[in-house]
Amino acid sequence: MRILHALAQRPGRTGSGVFLQQLFKAGYEKGYEQAVLAGVPLLEQDPDIDNLELKNFYPVLFESENLPFPVVGMSDVMPYKSTKYSDINETMYESYEKEFKKVITSVIEEFKPDVVICNHIWLLSTFFKDLYPNLKTLVLCHGTDLRQMKLSPKLASIVKSKVSRCEYLFALNSAQAKTIQEYYDVEEEKVIVSGSGYNPDMFFPNKNREKNDNVKIAYVGKMCNAKGVPHLLNAIDSCKKYEHIELNLIGSGSALESDEIIKSIDNRKAKVNYLGIVPQEELEKLLRTCDLFILPSFFEGLPLVVIEALASGAKVICTDLPGLDDFLGERLKELGAIRYIKMPRLKNVDTPYEEDVCEFEDRLSQTIDEASCEILEGKKYDIDEVIKLLEDKTWSGLFNRLEKMF
Incomplete structure (x- = not known):
């Protein structure tokens, strides 16, 4: 079984980046062969990708000749230089779609994944289904994608018309699951509440802490x-x-x-x-x-x-x-x-x-x-x-x- 983890923005410093990294590590511990596709700046290394010790990394390069603008972020305020989806014009979108589809084609032909775990119910998930309709694609909602449905209505119409072709959409909670069904007009059985996660080896209490005055x-x-x-x-x-x-x-x-x-x-x-x-x-x-x-x-x-x-x-x-x-x-x-x-x-x-x-x-x-x-x-x-x-x-x-x- 081969898993492709996909994220349209940088794989570090945001919640969806943490999801990608931690699910990759969980898959590694189970012995799966894995690859990562992500959007990154051309001339800047991402330490979070280096930490994964990846053999199979397929970058979509922003601030490059073909994508001459910063990485597009799912939030309007990102912890790094970014572009807003609401500011993308038709020319920018055409180059964005072209570059992502070029890299998707490369990773599918070379790595041959059995399943894609795609972060955000947004454009990237639809690109996979445009190119490879029979490739099982699981999509994780992070909340910011629901927000973009309101902030970027032109792009939202593209997502809404295509995302139902993905096999499953995963919600963080039951309230979000209901919203996903309404926003994207998908069958109830396709929306699954998966929740979130944490690493107990990293986050644990110090039970010997002393009381202080502050x-x-x-x-x-x-x-x-x-x-x-x-x-x-x-x-x-x-x-x-x-x-x-x-x-x-x-x-x-x-x-x-x-x-x-x-x-x-x-x-x-x-x-x-x-x-x-x-x-x-x-x-x-x-x-x-x-x-x-x-x-x-x-x-x-x-x-x-x-x-x-x-x-x-x-x-x-x-x-x-x-x-x-x-x-x-x-x-x-x-x-x-x-x-x-x-x-x-x-x-x-x-x-x-x-x-x-x-x-x-x-x-x-x-x-x-x-x-x-x-x-x-x-x-x-x-x-x-x-x-x-x-x-x-x-x-x-x-x-x-x-x-x-x-």
Whole structure:
């Protein structure tokens, strides 16, 4: 059995890139022959591909003669230089389709895969079916593809007319599964809830941590308004326990938004550190020293880092993203391992109404204070039970669920 993993953008530094890497590693452990197709800049090496020790890598080269623009990203804010799908004109699309189909033809003829695991229900999955209608293609939804259906209607019409030819579409949660059926007009039996995963060898708790006088908080993600970072900073400013708080911001974003966020750090009441993008091994260690992880995002598929933070022993505060509570279950809430914050009303997929922002920040601030008091008082939950609840949410478990459909 030969597996081709496919992603139209860079295979590192985003959630879908993590999916590709971890599913590749799970397949390697099971002895499958594998290859990777991905979009990368012509003159820049991607360390995440190097880490996979690939023999069979088929790059689609951006910022090249045939694709003279940056890699196109599924999010409008990417952690590297990118192009928006909504900005692609007809000429750009023609070259994009031509180059991807050229590389697809090459990998199919040379590697001869039995199954394709394609990330994002978007254009790349349709290119495979245009060229090789009988090649089994499994497509993973990451949430950003649903968002692009609204942001890029011309391209969305192409996807909607063709994606039903793929054998299976995998959703992160039950709420997303329903949306996929509605958006793409596909049969219910083709949409399967697969969930997400984490690596328990990388993310695990330090059970011997000593109580200290400060609350270490982490945010990991893009530095942008859609992820709620400015509101997190404002909320911490309003916390009663702000003098005991140390916040580490990890990630990057588009120059304009991230620069404004980073500049605002100097004027905060609490101690705030901007760490930028950190290596994976450093992130693992940081989460093990973290008391509280906060994700105030207005739009996500199923955030991997929430699971990783829980597995590392941190309490979590997160917006009530669709499907997340259903995926993680009630018991984690009962234990006090995770708290959900009601989101403000959104005027589009990731922008809140201005009149709702203050109330949202107040809710977030109050919840941070509650969690901080518990941490400072040394109140703990049963971390062993939390790890047991996450047992079926590993990458190996996810790969096994996909494998049943090969």
